[in-house]
Each structure stands twice: as C-alpha cells, then as structure tokens.
Amino acid sequence: MKETDNYSNLAPLYDKLMENVDYESWADYIDEIIQEHHPEAEKVLELACGTGSVAISLEELGYYEITAGDLSPHMIEVAKEKASKVDSAVQFKTLDFLNINIEDEFDVIFSVFDSVNYLQTESEVKIMLDECRKLLKEDGLLIFDFSTPLNSMEAVDHLNNEEAEVKSLRFFRTSEYDAINKIHTNTFEIEQLSEDKQEIISSFKEVHKQRIYSLEEMLSILKQTPYHLVAKYGDFDLIDADENSARITLVLKCQKHL
Numbered sequence: 001m002k003e004t005d006n007y008s009n010l011a012p013l014y015d016k017l018m019e020n021v022d023y024e025s026w027a028d029y030i031d032e033i034i035q036e037h038h039p040e041a042e043k044v045l046e047l048a049c050g051t052g053s054v055a056i057s058l059e060e061l062g063y064y065e066i067t068a069g070d071l072s073p074h075m076i077e078v079a080k081e082k083a084s085k086v087d088s089a090v091q092f093k094t095l096d097f098l099n100i101n102i103e104d105e106f107d108v109i110f111s112v113f114d115s116v117n118y119l120q121t122e123s124e125v126k127i128m129l130d131e132c133r134k135l136l137k138e139d140g141l142l143i144f145d146f147s148t149p150l151n152s153m154e155a156v157d158h159l160n161n162e163e164a165e166v167k168s169l170r171f172f173r174t175s176e177y178d179a180i181n182k183i184h185t186n187t188f189e190i191e192q193l194s195e196d197k198q199e200i201i202s203s204f205k206e207v208h209k210q211r212i213y214s215l216e217e218m219l220s221i222l223k224q225t226p227y228h229l230v231a232k233y234g235d236f237d238l239i240d241a242d243e244n245s246a247r248i249t250l251v252l253k254c255q256k257h258l
C-alpha cells in the first residue's frame with residue numbers, strides 16, 4: 001500500500017472523521033479567551049487550521065479579520081470550498097508553522113486540536129514559537145492547545161479500529177500510544193472505491209505520528225523562550241489546567257524584541 005503525505009488522502013474524509021467535534025463551541029472558546037485577555041484584538045492568524053471549521057465559525061462572530069493556514073494544500077482546498085459556500089472572508093493559505101512566510105503582524109495567533117503535537121521535538125516547538133514571535137504585534141497573544149499523555153491513554157481504545165466512508169472513499173484507522181517515548185501513532189488506510197463500491201481502485205496509507213507533551217515538559221520549553229505564561233486552561237473552560245488535564249490550552253505573550 002502506497003504511503004502518502006499526511007492529510008493528502010485524508011483531507012476529503014477529514015470532516016467525516018470529525019463529525020462529532022463541536023467546532024462552533026471551539027471557536028466560541030477561542031473568542032472567550034481572546035475577549036478575556038486581549039479584547040481589542042482584530043487581526044487573527046490560525047495555524048494548522050485543517051479544513052477551516054474554527055476559522056470560519058470565528059469569522060462569523062463578525063469582529064475578527066482572519067488568516068488561516070495549514071501545511072497540507074489538500075486541507076486548504078477543502079477549507080476554501082467550505083468558505084466559499086458560506087461567503088466567508090477568511091483568507092486561507094498553505095503554510096508551514098515551522099517557516100511561516102507571511103509579511104504581516106497579528107493581534108492573536110492560535111492553533112487548536114493537538115496540531116502542535118505534530119512537532120516531534122522540543123527544538124521544533126521552539127522554532128514554531130519563534131516564528132510566531134516574529135508575527136505577533138506588541139502585546140499580542142499566542143494561544144495553542146496540546147494533548148497530554150492522559151488524553152492518549154484515554155482515547156487510544158476508541159480511536160483504534162475505526163472505520164468510515166464518504167462517497168467513494170473509505171478509511172480504516174488503527175491507533176497506538178507508546179507511553180515510554182510519548183508517541184501517539186494513528187495509521188489510516190484509505191481506499192478509493194469504484195462507483196458501485198464493489199471494487200477497490202487504489203489504496204493509500206498515512207502514518208500520523210504525534211509527540212505527546214506533559215504540562216511540565218511544555219512549561220519547561222516555554223521557560224527557554226521569551227514568552228511568558230498568561231494562562232493555562234483545561235477542558236474548554238477558563239479553569240486552570242494541571243497534570244490531570246487531557247488537553248491544555250496555553251495563552252502566552254512574549255517580549256517581542258528579545
């Protein structure tokens with residue numbers, strides 16, 4: 001089975017895979033954090049926006065000018081199609097958050113749904129933080145979440161052996177968590193079916209490896225950067241996160257000119 005780039009074949013299936021995710025509430029949560037810590041913010045950049053669900057919902061609130069980028073051109077293609085159907089003004093771009101090529105500055109940069117866990121090493125996290133620092137206005141906010149070991153341990157069983165179909169595409173997912181090296185691997189086998197679905201025309205495999213960070217590890221990385229922690233939230237609330245939080249959302253500011 002041919003192994004392909006992450007999200008190249010998964011992109012048209014992604015929204016099906018995430019059909020139970022309440023992206024509108026996730027956008028409301030990001031809005032709540034912005035209103036709490038930087039209410040005058042207008043220009044917003046979303047990193048690793050996937051198929052654009054949060055960016056589109058956030059833009060519908062009517063008070064942010066949003067640019068949203070993702071490494072996968074296939075995810076961006078789906079995002080642009082969705083945006084055009086609802087007349088969204090979000091500007092979608094293909095971009096790598098390890099090398100963000102945008103000549104602009106933002107009041108807020110954010111990233112959600114464990115995208116930062118695609119960064120495999122501490123030094124990659126630091127590169128991403130530095131790229132954001134260059135694009136943040138003075139007093140700007142960086143907001144991102146990451147998935148912790150607890151999340152992987154809780155989720156691995158229900159993610160494993162999942163199957164779904166969209167039109168003529170079918171995927172099968174296996175999921176495993178290596179708790180020693182803190183690597184969560186989701187493997188997707190994707191099949192392109194004939195119109196009558198009786199034949200498999202082609203099949204692909206995507207192996208998604210995410211590095212899972214504990215709160216302690218992430219805070220130790222931050223200490224080596226010009227950022228300071230404004231807040232750490234757990235569980236979609238403005239409640240302080242701790243080592244028992246499954247997904248943690250950090251709110252950071254940085255001393256820009258260090």
Ligand SMILES: C[S@@+](CC[C@H](N)C(=O)[O-])C[C@H]1O[C@@H](n2cnc3c(N)ncnc32)[C@H](O)[C@@H]1O
Binds near residue numbers: 006053096112
């Ligand atoms: C789990 S998906 C989350 C997507 C979206 N934020 C959501 O909530 O549905 C992770 C996303 O991270 C993107 N990604 C991974 N590495 C990236 C990088 N270096 N730069 C930008 N995006 C990246 C992937 O292409 C994918 O769309």
